[in-house]
Amino acid sequence: MNPKTDKLVRRTTMVATLTAAYFLLTADYGPEPNVLDPIKSAIQSGEQSVKNIFFGSKQGVQETKKPTSDATSEKHP
Structure with missing residues (x-):
């Protein structure tokens, strides 16, 4: 088999297997x-x-917003 073809077949087989x-x-x-x-x-x-x-x-954004809403709810009983 041609070395270039052999290399292509091996790489294709590896990608397909993964x-x-x-x-x-x-x-x-x-x-x-x-x-x-x-x-x-x-x-x-x-x-x-x-x-x-x-x-x-996106969790960092939600975590930042969550304490703010808790702080707001604590100020207004």
Whole structure:
């Protein structure tokens, strides 16, 4: 096989394998707990961390607003 073709086939296979593994690990297997739940939680935590890096943390905005509303409710009994 041509070395360039071989390299393309290997990379395509790696990407396809990683994609399939991702979907298998993060699939919803129903309400029952299963062996893959810790792995799924770790992957989703990583996804959330990456989203927070690129788009900013929306929790920080909510946490900032929440004490303000609590302080306002405390002033007006």
